[in-house]
Each structure stands twice: as C-alpha cells, then as structure tokens.
Amino acid sequence: xNSNIWNEKGATLSVNNAVKEYSITEVExxxxxxxxxxxxxxxYAHGNSYYKLVRSEVERFVISKYGESYLKKQKQRVEKxxxxxxxxxxxxxxxxxxKRKIELETEEKSTPPPSRWA
Numbered sequence: 001x002n003s004n005i006w007n008e009k010g011a012t013l014s015v016n017n018a019v020k021e022y023s024i025t026e027v028e029x030x031x032x033x034x035x036x037x038x039x040x041x042x043x044y045a046h047g048n049s050y051y052k053l054v055r056s057e058v059e060r061f062v063i064s065k066y067g068e069s070y071l072k073k074q075k076q077r078v079e080k081x082x083x084x085x086x087x088x089x090x091x092x093x094x095x096x097x098x099k100r101k102i103e104l105e106t107e108e109k110s111t112p113p114p115s116r117w118a
Contacts, residue, residue, distance in 0.1 A: 005054060006041060013058065014043075015051045022062050022074050029053070032061050 005011045013021065015029055032038045033051075038061060040051045062071050 006052070011055055012041075012052050013055050015053065018053055018058050021078050022058060022071070024062060024065075028065070029058075037061050037064075 015026060018024065018029060019026060029038065029051075033040055038053055038057050040053055043050055043052045059071060062074070
C-alpha cells in the first residue's frame, strides 16, 4: 500500500465516519482489521485516539460483504445528505441577505437626497 495514501485528502476516513457513510458496524470493521482486510493507523485529535482507515479498502470490504448496489445506495444517501445540508446553509444565507436588502432599502427611502446647491 502506498504510504502517501494516508496523507491524501479524502483517501482515508475514521471508523466513526465509515460507520456513518457505509452503514456498517464498528464490530464489522474491527473484525475486518483482525482478518487483515483493512489497514488502519492510530491517530490522535485533541488528545483523543481514533483509527484511520483507507477509504478504497473500506469500499472493497463493503462490496464483498453487501454487494455493489448496497455501496452505491450508501454513497447516494451520503451525497444527498451533503446536498441537503448545503441547501439548508444557502437558504439561511439567502434569508440574511434578503433581510439586509430590506434594511438598506428602508434606510434609502428615509434618507433625503443630498442638496445639489449646498
């Protein structure tokens, strides 16, 4: 396995994220690690340890256990969640921008135009 893969963005994921993204259990992951199907690295964040896995290996494991259609459905579900979160953020931003626009328009109406001859 290429050692650079551990540093590539998106090429690895934590056990917690693997559980969320692929709807598999921690026990399944640990069993796969023990069976040599998944490599891992022990990482630390804010003093807490966690296992880092290679995404492509997790995907191969999921395919071997549940099939390719299951993996595709899980990826679609995750992508849909990402899209929905982004849409929620954008709707919130639109509301804030519309509110600010109304404030500016109200302020504009109440401010008299500058005198040309002053």
